[in-house]
Structure formats: structure tokens, C-alpha cells
Amino acid sequence: MIDVTMTRAYEMMVILYALSIVLYFIDYFYKQAKIRRTAFWIVSIVWVMQTVFFLLYIMEMKRFPVLTLIEGVYFYAWLLITISIILHCIARVDLPVFFINILGFIFVTIHLFAPDQVQNPLGESAVSEMLIIHISFAILSYATFTLTFVFSVLYLILYKILKKKKFSKLWSRLPSLQQISMWINSSILIGNPLFFISILLGLEWAFMTLEGLSVIDAKIIGSFIIFVIYLIILVLHRKGKLSGLNYSWANIYTFLLVVINFFLGSKLSNFHLWY
Template sequence: MSEVIMTRIYEVMVVLYAISLVFYFTDYLYKRVRARRIAFWLVSIVWVLQTIYFVWFMFEINRFPILSLFEGVYFYAWLLTTLSIVLHCIARVDLPVFFINVLGFIFVTIHLFAPNDVVQPVRDSLISEMLFIHISFAIVSYAAFSLSFVFSVLYLILYRMLKEKKFHHLWSRLPSLQQTSSWMSNSILVGVPLLFVSLVLGLGWAFLSLEGLSVFDAKIIGSFILTVIYLTILLLQRSGKLVGTSYAWIQIYTFLFVVINFFLGSKLSNFHLWY
């Protein structure tokens, strides 16, 4: 009975999320404050429903639900919704909030239709606090990189508007180029150390728990490449060698690699079967 109820809650959550995006889009096009407020409260309700579903699932399986790709996608979507609410309340930026919610809705929908065929993703004897921290930090770093992707897209939009001198009432709804660039840098500044710590913990856990571990695993190689790329981007930007649109474009391309590594890397990995 509880499963039926939670399924209905999830369906309501997806519908409310879709409606909120419509209100956010309406607000952006026509500058309707009321539409923005309705969208924000709908997203807040979605976040509450997401949290309820997350907690219920956690008690249902008696562990923190991030040990499978199915569970990881949901946790990632929950993080994106949380980020959108925080940005709305603190940064007061409208279009980034809309873009982040679009990403969140996409991953909520992916989770809705994804097969949950991994009943016991990891043997109980292998589950440890180190593994939980490793996976949690990895997913949070992906959320940070998602934020940098959103602000990179915004930077390119702003730059084009300024270059072509297309001043419109929508202009007032966007952050400045300096603010956008700052958010891009701060996002990867958070994501890089989180991903690095996640890799160190993950390798430590794997060497202690798995036999015949190969460091040439597809997910390990991909994650290390991601860390190096983002660290290089950050260092080049700090030294002034990577600025403006080039800085934005390279972050967009790198985020595409994040998505590929998240899904395809897990499928090609010999032991990353859970996220």
C-alpha cells in the first residue's frame, strides 16, 4: 500500500515540477512577479515531496539510497532542486534558477522511467562509510559542475546581447557578466576538491575491499581526466590565460564529458555498477 502511495506522490511531484517550469518561463518572458512566486512555491512543494520520497525510500531499503545509478540520478535531481531554491533565496537570479530547474526536471523524469533492476547493488560486507562518502561527494561535485554549466550558458547569452546591443526588458532579469563569471569560477572551485576527495576515498575503499582491482577502469580514468581538466581550467582562468567566451565554452564542453562519464562510464566500468 505504501508503495502505491509513494508512486502517486512521485507522479504528482513530476506534474508540479512541469507546471512550475511553465510559470518560470511565463515570468521570464512577460516579467510577471506573481508567476515567479507561484513557480517558486511549486518548486518548494516539489522539494518537500522529493525529500519525503527520499526519506521513505531510505527507510524502505535500510540505507542511504545512492548505491545504484537509479538512486544516484534521484539524489542528483534532489540536489539540483535544492540548489535552485538556495539561488532563488540568496542570489536572487531568475534565469539560472529556471535553467537549473529544467535540468532537475530532466533527471527526475529520467529516474521515473529508468529501470530499477539492481536489487542488491553491492554486497553488504562491502558497504562502508567510506563508500557512502565517496559516492555522495562525487554526486555533489557533479551538481557543482552543473551550476558552472548553467552560468556558462548564461555568460554566452549575455555576451551576445551586449555585443549586438540588443537591450530588452529581459535584460533586467539577468545577472551581470562579472557576476556570471564569478559564479562559474566559484562552482568549479567547489566541485574540483569534492571530486578529488571522492576519488581518493573511492580508490582507498576499492583497494581495501575489492580483489584484482585495475586502475585502468573506465570510470576511474574518466573521473581523473575530469579532475585534471577542471583544475587546468581553474588555473588558466586564475592566471588570466582563459577568459571570456573561451572560458564559458570550455566549461560547457567539459560538462558534456561529466554527463558521459556519469552514465556511460558506469556502464563500461568493471565494478562501478551502482552509480
């Protein structure tokens, strides 16, 4: 009975989330402050519900739920909703919030329709705080890299609009190119160190726990390559050798590598959990 009630509550949360996205879409085209406020408060209700589900799951599993792919998807979706609320309150940028909420909705629905994975994939003996922190930091870095991707796409859209001199009231709520570039840079500055810490913690846990571990692993190599690429992008941007369109395209392509490494790298890896 409790499981059925929780499922229905989760389905209601997804419906509310879908309604908020529709309202954000209407507001963007018609600029209705009342509709925008309603969309924000609905997203806030969704965040509260999702947080409650998250805490209940932690109490049930007696650990931070990130050890399976589905658990990671839920944590990632929660992070995206949290970021969208923060952006709405602090930066007040409508289109990035709309795009981030669309991504969050996609992952919330993936979690809804995915099969249950309540079992521990490694067994209790192999789980440690280090492993949980490693995965949590990785998902945090993926969320910030997602922000980098969203802002990079927006930069390309705004640049094209300005170049063709088609700037209208529809696009008046977009931030400036300078602001978008600053947010791209800030996202990488936060995400890449988190990603590097995640890699180090994962390697440390693996060497301490798994026998016969080889660093010649697809996921390890791919992760280090991504870290180095983001680092190079930051350095070149800092020196003024990579900016504007090239800076945005470099971040978009690198994010695609992150996605490929996440799915394909995990499949080819000898020890990673998420398959």
C-alpha cells in the first residue's frame, strides 16, 4: 500500500513538473509575470517532493543513493531542478532555466519508468564512504558540465540573432554574450575540479578494494582525457586564444565526449558499476 501511494505521489510530481514547463514556455512567449511566478512555485513544490522522496530513500537504504544508474539519474535530476531554482532566484535568466528544467524533466521521467534497482551492485563489503563521495562528486560535475553545455548553446543562438540583426522582444530576456561567456567559464571552473577529485577518489577506492586493477581502463582513460580537455579550454580562454563561437563550440563538443564516456566508457570498463 505504501509503495503504491509513493508511486502515485511520484507520478503526481511528474505531472506538476510537466505543467511548470508548459507555463514557463507560455511565459517566455507572452511575458506574463503571474504565469512565471506560478511556474516557479510549481517547480519549487516539485523540488520539495523530490527532496522528500530522496530523504525517504536514504532512510530506507541507509546510504546515499547513487550506487546504481537509476539512483544516479534521480540525483542528477534533483541537482538540475535545484540549479534551475537558484538561477531563477539569483540570475533571473528565463531561457536557461527553461532548458535546464526540460533536461530535469527528461531524467525524472526516465527514473519513473526505469525498473527498480534496490539491490547493492557490489555487496555491502565493497561499499565505502569514499565510493559514495566519488560518485556524488562525479554527478555534481556532470550537472555543472550540463550548465556549460546549455549556456554554450545559448551563446550560439544569441550570437546568430545579433549577427542577423533579428533581435526582438522575444529574445529580450536573454542575457548578454558577455554574461553567458562568464557563466560558461564559471561552470567549468566549478565542474572540472569536482570531476578531477571524483577521478582521484574513484582510483583510490578501486586500488584499495579491487584486486588486480589496471589503470588501462576505458572509463579511467576517458575521464582523464575529458579533464585535460576542459583544462586546456580554460587555459586557452584565459589567455584570450579561445573565445566567442570557438569557445562555445569547444564546450559543446567536450560535453558530447562526457556523454559518450559516461555510457560507452562504462560499458567498456572492467569495474565500473553503472551498466
